Amino acid sequence: MEKEIRMFTEPLEARNDEQHGNVIEGVPIVFDKETDLGFYREVIDPRALDQADLKDVRLLVNHDTNQLPLARSRNNNENSTMQMVVREDGLHIRADLDVENNPRAAEVLSVVKRGDATGMSFAFTVDKDEWSDLETEMPLRRITGIRKVFEASVVTYPAYEATEVYARSLEGVKRTLESEREALESAKKLAALKKAIAERSEKLCAKK
Helix, strand or coil, X not given: CCCEEEEEXXXXXXEXXXXXXXXXXXXXXXXXXXXXXXXXXXXXXXXXXXXXXXCEEEEEECCCCCCCCCEEEECCCCCCCEEEEEECCEEEEEEECCCCCXXXXXXXXXXXXXXXXXXXXXXXXXXXXXXXXXXXXXCEEEEEEEEEEEEEEEECCCCCCCHXXXXXXXXXXXCCHHHHHHXXXXXXXXXXXXXXXXXXXXXXXXXX
16 A cells, blocks of 8 residues: 545644643544545545554654654553544544744744644555546545554645645655556546446346
């Protein structure tokens, strides 16, 4: 399975409380929200995370794995600096930021407070998916199972405004636009094969 990235424009908020100090909260994975990826549409099923590996997820900025994480969820226990909760609308995260000792954390907190960073993204691998509307110009892919979530990111571009932006966002990640197209073409070929088999079966039955 190759790694994929998706971005959403759900609200990303910063706040301060007595228990956790400076935190940011967001929804990096959104269920049942159709996303236009340029040559197909995509929806993440509400059950997609049921069997997902969420044991070790990091919080990054723009998926930059060359930088140390701002927070980390290890087994999502109470000592983790990032907490994750699966709710009806998606995966919610709360990250505790060490702004006193980490200048990058202070920078992220600042841009989120100012509204200069408003969205999140996540990197993952797919375990199961379903295709429909393959005969149209914009087929629909429903991700029904996510195998593993690697990281969530605060992102500069929280939406796929253009294919070029999408391609640049995947730099350093194995999954590319070309492999996405190959997956779509494979689904189309499989659908065409199933249709041909069904038609042939109907003809044989009619001859009998």
